[in-house]
Amino acid sequence: MPSSERERTLVACSTCGTAYAATSWPDGKLQPIGTKNGCQCGSTEFREVRDPETAPQEEEAD
DSSP states (O other), X not given: OOGGGXXXXXXXXXXXXXXXXXXXXXXXXXXXXXXSSOOTTSOXXXXXXXXXXXXXXXXXXX
């Protein structure tokens, strides 16, 4: 498949907000890079983050 048919993007887990680099396919599917089974929390639902400034931020440990 030619790379022009897919794009790299940023996604966030719909459940916990963890951000992942991802591939966005022409059919609208979002596939996080480096994980085949979904998020570390167990969710498989992701939303595209359009503006990196709005990406979820990890809280600093005390």
